Structure formats: structure tokens, C-alpha cells
Amino acid sequence: MNFLLKNRSVLVLIMLFAIAIIGCDRKPAGGSTGGNGTGGGEGGGKKTVAFAQMENTGPWRIAESESMKSEAAKRAGSYNFVYTDAQGTTAKQVSDVEDLIARKVSAIFLAPREAEGFSSTFQAAKAANIPIILIDREATGTPGTDFVTVIKSDFIKEGQRAGEWLAKQTNGKAGIVELKGTTGSSVANDRSKGFMDEIGKSSDMKIIASQDANFTRAEGQRVMENIIQAKGKEITAVYAHNDEMALGAIQALKAAGMNPGKDVIIISIDGQKSALQAIIAGEMNATVECNPRFGPIAFDTLEKHLKGEKLPAQIINEDRFFDASNAAQFVNEAY
Ligand code: GYE
Numbered sequence: 001m002n003f004l005l006k007n008r009s010v011l012v013l014i015m016l017f018a019i020a021i022i023g024c025d026r027k028p029a030g031g032s033t034g035g036n037g038t039g040g041g042e043g044g045g046k047k048t049v050a051f052a053q054m055e056n057t058g059p060w061r062i063a064e065s066e067s068m069k070s071e072a073a074k075r076a077g078s079y080n081f082v083y084t085d086a087q088g089t090t091a092k093q094v095s096d097v098e099d100l101i102a103r104k105v106s107a108i109f110l111a112p113r114e115a116e117g118f119s120s121t122f123q124a125a126k127a128a129n130i131p132i133i134l135i136d137r138e139a140t141g142t143p144g145t146d147f148v149t150v151i152k153s154d155f156i157k158e159g160q161r162a163g164e165w166l167a168k169q170t171n172g173k174a175g176i177v178e179l180k181g182t183t184g185s186s187v188a189n190d191r192s193k194g195f196m197d198e199i200g201k202s203s204d205m206k207i208i209a210s211q212d213a214n215f216t217r218a219e220g221q222r223v224m225e226n227i228i229q230a231k232g233k234e235i236t237a238v239y240a241h242n243d244e245m246a247l248g249a250i251q252a253l254k255a256a257g258m259n260p261g262k263d264v265i266i267i268s269i270d271g272q273k274s275a276l277q278a279i280i281a282g283e284m285n286a287t288v289e290c291n292p293r294f295g296p297i298a299f300d301t302l303e304k305h306l307k308g309e310k311l312p313a314q315i316i317n318e319d320r321f322f323d324a325s326n327a328a329q330f331v332n333e334a335y
Helices: 002-025 059-074 089-103 119-127 155-169 185-201 217-235 243-255 271-282 297-308 327-333
Strands: 047-053 081-087 109-112 132-135 151-152 173-180 204-212 237-240 265-271 286-289 314-317 321-323
Touching: 002 109, 002 286, 047 059, 047 089, 059 081, 059 155, 059 173, 059 243, 059 297, 081 089, 089 119, 109 297, 119 237, 132 204, 132 297, 151 297, 155 173, 155 185, 155 204, 155 237, 155 265, 155 286, 155 321, 173 185, 173 243, 185 204, 237 243, 243 265, 243 271, 265 271, 271 286, 271 321
Parallel strands: 047 081, 047 109, 109 132, 132 151, 151 314, 173 204, 173 237, 237 265, 265 286
Antiparallel strands: 286 321
């Protein structure tokens, strides 16, 4: 009798344990879109949010990653933070996001390297109830459906500001080299378009060469060396889609015995510290600001979404303009 009783209570314990396990499994899958789910399979009521970065090279992108990490650290009471680095490959970035979805994080900030390639990822995130907020670049898809919203600068306006400034600076006559950002990125398309819109207003503003230098200094330098060989003195201006490529071009021009900042006017986009220093040194002329410090606005936007607030399709950062008149004033706060 005693033996039977003992066995029975063991059996009951086993059954209770089994029920508990099954019960756990019945929890809704995926991260929470509401304000009260714990999501992320995390304990302690914290949400796990992720930032899927495309690469972490160059001051702009390093500043962006740092801003996201330090904002997450400030909000560590509410969030665990996961960071992935796709090392400059769109395919890796897609699989990084797929892994984050499989891990059931509560939300994903995504800086998409290229505009195309993410549509099935967006569907998987939607099916798992995981909101995606795009930061810094656009991806093809519908805001409010495929992703929550996109926070970015107005890239067409950046190109227009660069074009307008250059036309004024050169009295409407220039032989321009355009160093473009990564082909397939929303940024490169828009920065070209805005610039062309403006220089198209003056018939003597001519693009004499236009090439992809992938937003990097090394490629900017290499591409510029080749263009100098082909075009030489025809070059009177460089429009680079970012400061890193402009700094590479400056190196190439100097090595060829040309005078960047004087004989060849250099304008680019971003506003990083070494560009402002080059402006102060007289080797570069101007840069349109593109702010990489997304951390605070990214997390604020996520919190609004989690509270159920309706968000606009795009959230646009306001940017400044740096040239010889103000570079010294802002250089210390630059990244
Ligand atoms: O200008 C560039 C970076 O996506 C807006 O990408 C960003 C651009 C930025 O590599 O420096």
C-alpha cells in the first residue's frame, strides 16, 4: 500500500511537470507588438531588441553603431540589445535578420544595405509579430505593413543642396567627377538624382565621369586615380556621395600634383570630423550633413509604436551644411 501510494505521487508529479511543459509551449510565438509582452523569450520583463547593421567600417557607420549601442545601454533597464554586422554583404544581412526572427526578438532596427532583397524577410517578421523599424536607408516595401516606418535623412535634398552649392561656387561651369555610393542602395540613387536635378539647370555643369566607389575611402582613391588618368585637367570639381570617398579622391588628386580645395572643388555628404578638418585645411570645400546618431530617435520611435501610436511613413532628420565659414565651430562635436 505504502509502495503504491509513493508511486502514485511520483506519477502525479510527472504528470504535473508534463502539463507545465506543454503549457509553456502554448505561449504565443514571436515578439510582442503590444506594450506589455515580454517577447524575446527573455526573463525579467525585458524586451530584446536588435540592430541589424550592414557593416561597421568608416566613421559614419561606426558612429551609427555606437549611437545605437549607447542608447540601448541607457535603456538597459527595459531592453536587452543584440547587434549583428553583415560585413558589407546584403545576403548576410538578410540571413542575420532571419536569425533574429528565429530567436524571437521583440523588435528589429534594420539599416538595409540595398533597397531590394528584404521582402520575404519582412513577411517572416510580420508572421512572427516582430516589428521592424528601418533606419538610415530605405528598403522596398510598404511602411505600416512591411515595416513600421523609416527614419532617415532626405537624400534627394542632400544631392540638391550639393548641386546648388556647387553651381553657385563655380558660376555654373564645372567638369564634375561623381563618386557614387553603393549601387542598389536607396542613398546612392537619391543623392545622384537630387544633384542632377540642380546641375541640370546650368548647361555648363557637366558630369565628365561617374562611378561607384562603394562609400569607402580606398575605393574613392582608386577610382579617382583612374579617372585622373583619363580626364586630367578637365576635372574641376568632385561630388562624392560621402566624405570617405571625397577624402580618398583628395589623396589621389594630391598624388597627381593637383590642388584639391582650390583648382578642384570638393563637395560631399556626411560631416565627419576628418572632412571638417580637411575643410579647415583648405583641401575640401563643403559637406552636407547627414546625421548618423540614430540611437535616441530610433528607441523613441519604437516606444511610440509599442504604445500603439500611429507613426508617419517616414521620419526625416534635419541636417546642417558645413563649409569654410563654420567647420571650425563644429569640428569638435563631429564624429
Ligand atoms: O552617408 C555613408 C554610409 O546610409 C546614409 O552610408 C548612409 C550612408 C552614409 O556608408 O557614409
